[in-house]
Amino acid sequence: MFHLIHYYPFLGGTIGFGIRQGYIPQLREYLTTVNPQRYPTNPLVQELWGALYGCSPFSSDGAQLPLCTGHETISKQHSAYMNTSSPRIAYNVYKGVYAIAHSLHNLISCNPGNGPFINSTCAHVTKVFPWQLQHYLQEVSFTISGEMVNFDTKGDSIPSYDLINWQKGTEGNIELVKVGMFDGAREPGKELVIYEMAITWSGDQTEVPVSVCSFSCAPGFRKAVRRGEPLCCFDCVPCDSGKISNQTGWWQKPDSKLGHILKVVEFLSHDAMGVTLTVISVAGACVTLAVFAVFLYHRNTPIVRINNSELSFFILISLTLCFLCALIFIGEPTSWSCMLRHTAFSITFSLCISCILGKTLVVLAAFTATRPGNNVMKWLGPTQQRIIIFSCTLVQMIICAAWLIASPPFPYRNTQYQHSKIILDCSVGSALAFWCVLGYIGFLAGLCFILAFLARKLPGNFNEAKYITFSMLIFCAVWLAFVPAYVSSPGKFTTAVEIFAILASSFGLLSCLFAPKCYIILLKPEKNSKQHLMGKEK
The missing domain is CATH 1.20.1070.10 (Rhodopsin 7-helix transmembrane proteins)
Incomplete structure (x- = not known):
């Protein structure tokens, strides 16, 4: 993401939805223990080591990376690997693993004769079918890191996303700042929450930008299209004599002294x-x-x-x-x-x-x-x-x-x-x-x-x-x-x-x-x- 800093003037202030982030206990401590010596047969660890330090922990005839000396420092572009304060993808994997774990626990804890399947049977522990696990997955409900996790009747999780805003940090880097959230478990019409004061728009502005070429004409004026420009670009000129304009939703007529006055609407009222x-x-x-x-x-x-x-x-x-x-x-x-x-x-x-x-x-x-x-x-x-x-x-x-x-x-x-x-x-x-x-x-x-x-x-x-x-x-x-x-x-x-x-x-x-x-x-x-x-x- 850091190479996008050169395009920040164009992308700054962008707002979008991101996967919900959260805290995973003891994740950082575990990552510090992952090394090729502890997991010598795991090719993913070797690949990770090469990506982080630019070297290979084991010598090989066809190795394209130099052999690690043990004094390497982590590459700057991969420093986010050790930032476990609020991960997004890892946090959702974390929730998914716990959801499966709770489902399997409920499946194993089933009492014969009180099961949810035909004739009140339970799933066979040694031969679990996917549809049986899905049944328990749909009914699972638990709290993790202060967040309630549950699923709908189709086995899909209740939608929950963060509203994130691209902002420039104090060190000149790009930061994804949380400025709101979408929670499908809330009441209808209240699912989206926005922290307006936390948003920074393009050009590091705090005011909402106006995405129009020309503002609406005042009463008594009409649109005059500018040649060679889009239709949304126009000039406002006074209405001709006897003509009216209701650009602001009111019926108007031009007046030489006042600029414009309300055009009289006549019907037999209670006058x-x-x-x-x-x-x-x-x-x-x-x-x-x-x-x-x-x-x-x-x-x-x-x-x-x-x-x-x-x-x-x-x-x-x-x-x-x-x-x-x-x-x-x-x-x-x-x-x-x-x-x-x-x-x-x-x-x-x-x-x-x-x-x-x-x-x-x-x-x-x-x-x-x-x-x-x-x-x-x-x-x-x-x-x-x-x-x-x-x-x-x-x-x-x-x-x-x-x-x-x-x-x-x-x-x-x-x-x-x-x-x-x-x-x-x-x-x-x-x-x-x-x-x-x-x-x-x-x-x-x-x-x-x-x-x-x-x-x-x-x-x-x-x-x-x-x-x-x-x-x-x-x-x-x-x-x-x-x-x-x-x-x-x-x-x-x-x-x-x-x-x-x-x-x-x-x-x-x-x-x-x-x-x-x-x-x-x-x-x-x-x-x-x-x-x-x-x-x-x-």
Whole structure:
């Protein structure tokens, strides 16, 4: 190894794994007794003597080395032979011999009838098979020089290595310094231990070297490749106008005064606008639940019963869901929120309009039933009303399912609308599916409006058809105004417009359908009679 000292400037600081080193008791004392006189027939000792001293202990006609005189000194390049403080290869041989010794001891100590082999037999001492010794080797466990030695089920030793660092010693020689260790017996993730303060890097430096040609560009700058040099070598130049750089993981834009500033990321967050819409949405849901409680408490009064209490409860529940689904539109778009926000509002509104459609059919049937010979009411009982609601809602659910399977909505970053902003929004995925969803809601609303308009002259002081007509007028007006606003509004205002349409149409339905009833129930209880509602009061 010493001839590598000339290459130390290139190899200095090298780190690698080495065989575990350890202490072997009395090894040095034994080596000092090894000589050709003690082992005259051992050719390895003669070869060792020639390597250490450069002479032959015995004369021979074909000898290439001079005869030893007894005054030779050990060669400098072989001085490590006598360094037994912490050997590596010899120490592992030492452990291997002890492992075999422990295995043989356990094999010989086997009691007949309690053996580990077939029918509880033991190995025959005079004829030991390798697989029998391997069995004991896999189970052996002992401590030597403070180190635990054991083996796995395949007979392999548990991996244990030293992390060594090539360093230059005080005398100019190369030293392999232990700077850590790998112990496979430790807990997962803690097998490798590194002593960072003991490491010396190339050039005898204590700081970790940086193995890059050029450092990463700062925000607002881009890479410019240097001609004739590797790709990892580049210069950093300012981004062009309107361009952005996210080299450090942030979206940035250049600025002539500040050098660079964060590029604005825009979405409908819980800022002033988002909080306002959240409060309105929750307030609308609470008001709807309050109306539900009023109707439930007065469910046996004429004004509740004459207007089909079951359908009224269905409408109030669906309106509550309509108010709450507006909350899904607020916050940073994610894959789940994008898919949920469009399908949730479309299904809840379809359920609401389907319930209103069922009520409109009942009102129209009641109007036509006053004519002689007309018994249409028997075809619009509670069961038929539920079937109508379920069927109309099911159609919207099928459209949404096909939408999610074929091309679902997803979050995306719009960097083209404004160079100074990144707009986070939900892409509808399939524009056809999106407009089909809105078109189906519009179809149900239009059908409700036409049927309610036909029954607008129903006699009585409380004409439900008129309120349904007004509610559908408001609903259709809101969503017709939503379409151009949705197309033209930039950034987070697109989402805000959609939330506004949901809340405005929900409040319109709640006000037109239930405000007059609540007024009579709470403020004019004397008018909550069948005679007054039918216009037969004297």
